[in-house]
Amino acid sequence: MAEADIDDLIEIIEKEGNIEDIPKDLPMMPVRDVVVFTDMLLPLFVGREKSIKAIEECIEFDRYIFLAAQKDSEVENPKVNDVYDVGTIGRVQKMIKLPDGRIKALVQGIAKARVNQFTKKRKFFKVNVEILIDAEPEELDIKIEALMRNVKENSEKLLALKGELAGDVGDLLSHIESPGKLADLVASNLNLKVEDAQDLLEITDTLERLNKVNDLLARELDLSTVQAKIQTNVKDEISRNQRDYYLREQVKAIHRELGESDDKLAEIEDFRRKIKKCRMPEKCKIETFKQLKRLDQMHSDSSEASVVRTYLDCIVELPWSRSTNDSLDIKKACKVLDQNHFGLEKAKERILEYLSVRKLNPKKRGQIICFVGPPGVGKTSLGQAIAKAMKRKFHRVSLGGIRDEAEIRGHRRTYIGSMPGRILQGLRQCGTNNPVFMLDEIDKLGNDFRGDPSSALLEALDPEQNFEFSDHYLNMPFDLSNVMFILTANIADTIPSALLDRMEVIHIPGYTHQEKIEIAKTHLFPRKLKENGLIRRSIHISPNAMASIVSEYTLEAGVRGLERRLDAICRKIARKIAEGKKGRFPVTKQNLVRYLGPPRFMPELDQEESQVGLATGLAWTEVGGEHLYIEISLFQGKGELMVTGQIGEVMQESARAALTYTKANQERLGIDKKAFDETDIHIHVPAGAIPKDGPSAGIAMATALVSAFTNRKVNNKVAMTGEISLRGRVLPIGGLKEKALGALRAGIKHVIIPEKNKKDLYDIPRTVKSKLKFTCVRDVDEALEIALEK
Structure with missing residues (x-):
């Protein structure tokens, strides 16, 4: 800017103006987010209807308008109480109407004023104002000059840091001699809050106003200094990262030229060597090298590189082609099984058959064997004995309580902390692809909103599918056909049918x-x-x-x-x-x-002698077979039937079927015709706190009923099991071996079983059959001949 122009602008700023010519009644325009100071020249975009009319009113007369700041800038239609009382009288230097109906006005602050009264409020605000005169010092002493110089220097520093002040203002600062003008000029160019700027405007003492401006300016200078430092640090950090990247790339190039390698190159080469050593299928190898190429192109410290590195670690540690040599000496395997387990002949026989077939046909796919039996019979330790006999690695996974499908098939790599499923983790720990893999407590798997783990096992436990088992984390097929899966369960009823169909079930009933x-x-x-x-x-x-x-x-x-x-x-x-x-x-x-301490169980039956209306049945439980008493009492009544002992619906139906059979054959059985009409029947099964259910107690209930009505005792050394029909046929039942062992533990000598269960006697050990007499019956009459005493 030329020297003459600066002098003219200084003269305008220093000039007080002829304030006597300003009228007392002026149109008022509320302004938002800004406080207009004296001598401040600023453009205003006017869009509110009242403000436009106020501008038009002032243009029509003398161009003077009163500008007051709004207390809340969000208010669209301010009322009298929404604007400050102290504002600035401005003169509209230029006005342009925009095509959208708004007005652009160039306004210069002339003098401060206070509102005395609102004379018009409807179409636009018109106010009666009182002009406020600043109290200027009579002379500038050294203290005032020092204060003014400090304000000017801080303003120039701020201008150098952030450019908050306009360029021309920097030249004007050194020529202003009035403290009030200096305070207004600096305050109008600072980014002050409306409240702080309004406080400055209302101060009429110029020294006080300049002191407050000095404080605000010092605070703004400190903030700007810190901000500039932060921006400089950010730029330096970016520059440093770029420089490090370029230097790192240059170091790599130098190492390559010298035939040396850095850490990342060594890691990539190590992965490449391990991948070739794994001897995985070609399709898997292509995918693995693709992931290795991605890792090579990534920055070593990035989070994605860490994910890919973990994934490659998992791949190269899996036993794609590593396996142990099976020991297929059948005699030696039989010796090992006998050393570790006594009894369990059927389970041992099946294991030796598997080893024999494996010896004759090594390419035969692995079989899925499931040991089902009560707790404590050695199912888990039998799996360890198999691994020892075959000289294979052994790994056990407990499935009890698992509800998440991802536990079996793994998590996808999109999740943070994802990992393979239990099967691949087990193979990774074993280090071979043909271990004996035991899945314990398969009957206790659960399912919920996270999926059904038993369904995830279908592929792994199917010999026709598991040669291409797909884990979500690995996302490539892995061959499980060499793994010998052994499952254990207490009961087979809760195992899903589709899963049960894929395995060969071997029942281990218990020990004699x-x-x-x-x-x-x-x-x-x-x-x-x-x-x-x-x-x-x-x-x-x-x-x-x-x-x-x-x-x-x-x-x-x-x-x-x-x-x-x-x-x-x-x-x-x-x-x-x-x-x-x-x-x-x-x-x-x-x-x-x-x-x-004293004995807990008596080996003999609780009943010391045969009694009327008391028969002994046999029941199957998860922990083995047990004997069960059926008690019947008759008393005078109306022929009602009462059943107690916490028995289930099926067992209650067996009681009603037994009663119906007895009624239908009362003449042949020698029962009085009026007995059922005049007698109430109470059937009770002791141990009432234990729930009982099932149809196999039907024959025992029928025997007890006939005994009660004919007053013939039931032999206490005879136990029976079997379901009955309304016509007296004895139907087959399950769990005969467990029930026979339970009868032997209870001291029973004679067991009555259905004719159709005769085939199950083959599975009962000779030691049991030598101590128990088994009698097969077709109908209830045959059972009554044996059980009832003459």
Whole structure:
């Protein structure tokens, strides 16, 4: 700007103006987000109807208008109380009407004024104002000049930092000598809040106003300094990252020229070598190299590179072609199975058959075997014995309570922290592709909104499909056909039918009395001696004591309870030795009470003699077979039937069927015709706290009913099981082996079974058949001949 122009502008700013010519009644225009100071020249875009009319009114007369700031800029139609009382009288220098109806006006502040009265409010605001005169100091002392110089220097610093002040204003600052003009000029060019600017406008003491401007200016300068520092740091960081990137690339090029390698190149080469060593299928190899190329193109510190690196680690650690050599010596395998388990002949036989077929045809796909039996019979340890016999790696996965499908098939790589499913993780831990893989508690899988894990197992457990098993995380096929899957369950009823169809079920019903004694001698007792720090010669359990432990202190299909009893004996003897007692501690049938307390179970039946209306049935439970009493009492009444003992609907229907059969054959059975009309019948099954259900107690209920009505005793050494029809036919039942073992544990000598269950006697061990007499019957009459005493 030329020197003459600056002088003219300074003269305008310094000129007070002839304020006597300004009228007292002026149109008023509320302004938003800005406070107009004296001598401030600014453009205004006017769009509100009242404001346009106020501008038109001032243009028509003397171009003077009163500008007051709104208290709330969001108010579209401000009222009298929505604007500040103190404002600035401005003169409209130029006005342009825009095509959209708005007005662009160039306004210069002339003088400060306060509203005395609103004289017009309807079409536009018109106010009566009082002009406010600033109190200027009489002379500029050194303190005022220092303050003014500080304001000017800080303003120039701010201009250098952010450009907040206009370029021409920087030249004007050094020529202004009035404190009030200087304060207004700086304040009008600072980004102040409306409240702060209004406070400045209302101050008439110029020194006070300049002091406040100095404080606001210092604060703004500090903020701008910090902001500029932050921006400089950001730019430096960006520049540093770019520089590091270029230097890193140059280092790579130098290493390549010298035949050396950096860490990332070494990592890529290591992955490439491992991928070639895996000998995976060609399709999988192409996909893996594709992911490796992606990793090579990524920055090593990026989050995506970490995901790809983890994925490649999983791929190269999977046993694509690593396998162990099977030991197919059948005699040696049979010896290993016998060393680890006593009994379980059918399960051992099936395992040896599998090994024999594997020896003759190594390419035969793996079979899926499921051991079903009560707890404690050795299902899990049998899987470990199989792995030991075949010299394969063993891995066990407990499926109890798993509800998420991703536990089986893995999570997709889109999720943070995703990982493969349990099957691939197990193979990764084993390091071979042909381990013995045990899926424990398959009957306790759950399902909810996260999916059905049992459905996810269908592909893995199907020999026709699992050679291309697809895991969500791996997203490429993996061959599971060499894996020997062994599943365990307590009951087969809760296993989904589609899953059950893919496996060969081997039932393990439980152990006989003699088998438990042998297991305790050869397996459990030596193990407990070792666990409790005892030696063999310090303790001796007599054969009678061992038999009593099995029969009087445990009543189960498995041997876990028996193991706990032996552990209790060893603990008590270990305490005696730890207290300093010496010698050999014999455990006999007579002193067994000191170690285990009184007997918990009686080996014989609760009933000491045969009774009328009391029959013994046999029931199947998850923990083995048990005997079941059916009690019937008759008393005078109207022929009503009452059934108690917490029995289910099926068992209640069996009771009604037995009653119907008895009524229909009352003449042949020798029952009085009036007996049913004058007698109420109460059928009760003891152990009322235990729920019972099933149709197999039908024959026992019919026998007890006939016994009660004919007053003939039921032989207490005879137990029976079988469903009956209304015509007296005895229908087949399930779980005969478990029920036979339960009868043997209860001391029963004679068992009546349906004729159609005769084929199941083949699976019952000889030791059981030698101690129990089995009689097959076709109808109830045959059962009554055997069960009822003459």
